[in-house]
Amino acid sequence: MKDLFSTQAKQYAAFRPVYPEALYTFILQHVKEKGAAWDCATGNGQVAQVLATHFERVCATDISQQQLDHAAPAHNIVYAISAAEQTTFAPHQFDLITVGQALHWFDLDRFYAEANRVGKPGALLAIWGYALLYIAPGIDEAITDFYENTVGPYWDHARRLVENQYATLPFPFERIAAPPLNIEVTWTLEHLSGYFSSWSATQKFIKDKGYDPVPAFIERLAPLWGQGEHLVKFPVFMLAGKISNAGARA
Numbered sequence: 001m002k003d004l005f006s007t008q009a010k011q012y013a014a015f016r017p018v019y020p021e022a023l024y025t026f027i028l029q030h031v032k033e034k035g036a037a038w039d040c041a042t043g044n045g046q047v048a049q050v051l052a053t054h055f056e057r058v059c060a061t062d063i064s065q066q067q068l069d070h071a072a073p074a075h076n077i078v079y080a081i082s083a084a085e086q087t088t089f090a091p092h093q094f095d096l097i098t099v100g101q102a103l104h105w106f107d108l109d110r111f112y113a114e115a116n117r118v119g120k121p122g123a124l125l126a127i128w129g130y131a132l133l134y135i136a137p138g139i140d141e142a143i144t145d146f147y148e149n150t151v152g153p154y155w156d157h158a159r160r161l162v163e164n165q166y167a168t169l170p171f172p173f174e175r176i177a178a179p180p181l182n183i184e185v186t187w188t189l190e191h192l193s194g195y196f197s198s199w200s201a202t203q204k205f206i207k208d209k210g211y212d213p214v215p216a217f218i219e220r221l222a223p224l225w226g227q228g229e230h231l232v233k234f235p236v237f238m239l240a241g242k243i244s245n246a247g248a249r250a
């Protein structure tokens with residue numbers, strides 16, 4: 001199991017973008033019963049906290065205790081350490097299973113089998129991610145250079161799946177077409193800096209080179225950024241489908 005986010009769990013909780021309300025609206029309209037949901041690879045619990053306002057019970061799992069330490073508690077959320085591919089959940093108990101920005105780290109065959117095992121017949125499996133942000137042409141060019149050339153060699157190969165927006169991944173479920181979505185946030189340059197620091201590639205760069213490349217990059221970016229805040233957009237992509245439990249493990 002790859003754990004590339006425990007080191008920067010605090011930055012991850014503070015600076016990662018928040019998913020739009022439209023994403024949850026789409027998901028919830030395809031869920032008939034709202035008894036139990038499993039948020040797999042929950043990280044700091046961002047998705048679990050929203051689901052907790054709609055479901056009687058939410059199970060939120062992650063392989064990183066440091067990430068879970070930064071998750072906000074709720075009376076109907078149970079946080080637990082667990083791999084995506086093998087859980088202790090009873091069969092056929094979840095009405096919804098969600099995975100936000102994490103599927104590319106999984107053993108797909110084993111995770112899909114586990115989703116079939118623990119999901120109810122007809123439950124929704126909703127998986128999504130977000131691509132590289134964009135702001136304005138000059139700023140975008142600088143960010144792309146930092147992404148590809150400065151920390152580029154330190155991205156795990158699984159990142160390519162995100163760049164391809166999961167288009168090459170198998171998805172053996174009754175598919176539901178998702179609408180075009182974007183994350184839209186208003187950030188200061190300081191917040192953008194914190195977001196870059198949360199990247200796994202940035203942390204690998206620091207470990208290898210012995211220094212943080214973000215401050216120097218932010219200094220170069222500052223004249224292009226100017227004063228105040230900017231609207232930052234992240235394209236969201238999604239795989240959504242119904243679980244049939246065909247071939248599920250007992």
